[in-house]
Amino acid sequence: MAPLVNIAGLSVAFSGVPVLRGVDLTLHKGEALGLVGESGSGKSVTWLAALGLLPRHAQVSGKVRLEGREILGAPATELDRVRGGRIAMIFQDPASSLNPVLTIRRQLCEALALHRDLQGNAVRAEARRLLDLVGIPDAGRRLDAYPHEFSGGQVQRIMIAMALAGNPGLLIADEPTTALDATIQAQILELLSTVRRELGMALVLISHDLGVVAENCDRVAVMYAGRIVEEAPSNQLFADPAHPYAQGLIGALPPLDGPRRRLTAIPGTVPDPAKMPGGCAFAPRCALASEPCGLAAPSLAPIADDRRVACIRAEASRRALLGIAAE
Amino acid sequence: MSPPLVEVSAISRSYAMRSGMFGRATAVHAVDGVSLAIAKGQTLGLVGESGSGKSTTGRIVLGLEPPDRGEVRFDGKPMAMPATAAWRAQRARMQMIFQDPLGALDRRLPVATQIREPLDIHGIGTPADREERVRGLLRAVELTPAHGARYPGALSGGQRQRIVLARALATKPDFLVCDEPVSALDVSIQAQVVNLLCDLQAELSLTLLFISHDLRVIRQISNIVAVMYLGRIVEIGSADDLFARPEHPYTQALVSASPAPGRRSAGRIVLAGDPPNPAARPQGCAFHPRCPRAIARCASEVPALSAVGGDRQVACHLVTGAQTRDAA
DSSP states (O other): OOOSEEEEEEEEEETTEEEEEEEEEEEOTTOEEEEEOOTTSSHHHHHHHHTTOSOTTEEEEEEEEETTEEOTTOOHHHHHHHBTTTEEEEOSOHHHHSOTTSOHHHHHHHHHHHHSOOOHHHHHHHHHHHHHHTTOTTHHHHTTSOGGGSOHHHHHHHHHHHHHTTOOSEEEEESTTTTSOHHHHHHHHHHHHHHHHHHTOEEEEEESOHHHHHHHOSEEEEEETTEEEEEEEHHHHHHSOOSHHHHHHHHTSOOSSSOOOOOOOOOSOOOOGGGOOSSOTTGGGOTTOOGGGGTSOOOOEEEETTEEEOOTTHHHHHHHHHHHHHO | OOOOSEEEEEEEEEEEEESSSSSOEEEEEEEEEEEEEEOTTOEEEEEOOTTSSHHHHHHHHTTSSOOSEEEEEETTEEOOOTTSHHHHHHHHTEEEEOSOHHHHSOTTSOHHHHHHHHHHHTTOSOHHHHHHHHHHHHHHTTOOHHHHTSOGGGSOHHHHHHHHHHHHHTTOOSEEEEESTTTTSOHHHHHHHHHHHHHHHHHHTOEEEEEESOHHHHHHHOSEEEEEETTEEEEEEEHHHHTTSOOSHHHHHHHHHSOOTTOOSTTOOOOOSOOOOGGGOOSSSTTGGGOTTOOGGGGTOOOOOEEOSTTOEEOOTTSTTOOOOOOO
């Protein structure tokens, strides 16, 4: 089966400073892929670059194919059909994504008019159906309300409705629940997975929260300093992480039950993109780093079916981890 | 057991809120009859969603704003009147750390100068002593004197939070209120700061009031955890078993909503509705409109916080052992 999206060697630099350093990623129809990593790791930039949403001074190179067609550097007319049409995106702060002086109806109908061949009453009926779909109660009446009349969770529902207006094959959700309370986060995540199942849509969930990604995605890619360092089915990644950074992230998460243990913090901080260390970018913070780590950046290599790791010490680190677990 | 260092009895605080420029003012009960006791050297974790009143509770405990009703006692004595000598002496013994370290630091001063400031204000030691103390504080938060010479903009988020922590520790306080101190930090840096806080607490026998929306961080650092909903404590108990065996339906939903790696969302309790508006507090139990187990009585009668065995207290009509008492 041809992949829905295929990203190869995607790199981005801002005024000569590389922030994305060769990302390869494949996404199939209907699949839910999680992207985790700390701030500045390039999870959002990957998709902003792929969709041509970065400012003009960003230098972007590589290949991004949507259903076999190259979209990186495609003309604006073609991109306009892709963005909001085949691929939709929602962001962390839903309130700032809506226009405060227009009713929800105006904004939803605008999206529908742009991406769907609908006229007059059909547009309004569709707008109402979308609001119903995302669980806004009393959708008919609420269409005439303004964004400030809705709560944060409801505004994110409206954003999801707008994203669905173009019948996208892929929804990119960039930290969709980070600004929301825990119980509302649970509602939005449930809505996203219901919508995905019902519409057979693919989902890219970008989050700094490992738990959110683990629960809602089939496959997870861990990013560090502008590269993917590990990619695995989510259950395997959390049971048996191979990259020392992935292990560190999981170890840094305080447990919610069982005995309390000291958190295994990763020492140091994320490297400055302008002063990236030679070789593996994680080596200066890595407990297992050895001399060859500083020489060349490891490539993302398969270690099992569906699993890829960019670490020359991956085998050693897995043995160490299993050794610790056996004690 | 030694008497508690901080004792909060039935504090309430409401604000007047106007809807629109000419609207009538309505009272918003941010905190409503909260009682807490924190023993010396212990950490009490306060968890809840936005608008639950956890930050207001922290501010009242620290004396940053007065309660409308109720009383805060620190080391057995009531809080002194603001702007008196006694108040200054008391305030030197209690400090606060906020979520946003960049907002808490002055961007135009080297960070070492800012760590020194509380020593100057409270007139502690000679100038030479103060310099030495600043170096010691930087070491205590695992930074070097070279970091001290920098400006806040030249430090990372984790390093800035360490500076804020060093400054808070400058006056050798006994009590620290931490309001979402690690929420803005990345996971790996968050773990560094949480570990550092735990170490410093053990070393300096600090008493902490730790406020967060993050159940995991709260459990990691606290001895006792209190769950707040709309200005009231709905459940309180030891950190070890509160999240393992939550009794209140709201705590159960919170625990269930906390995503865990390696566990699929099967059996999750997803609460209907939005977090309620503190300006329109529901009658009876404030949680009843969203509670999956609510009965008729919940809509009319406010459940009191009562012991249900062990050190656990729950405010719910449906939890066995909880007796309704007239909340005085």
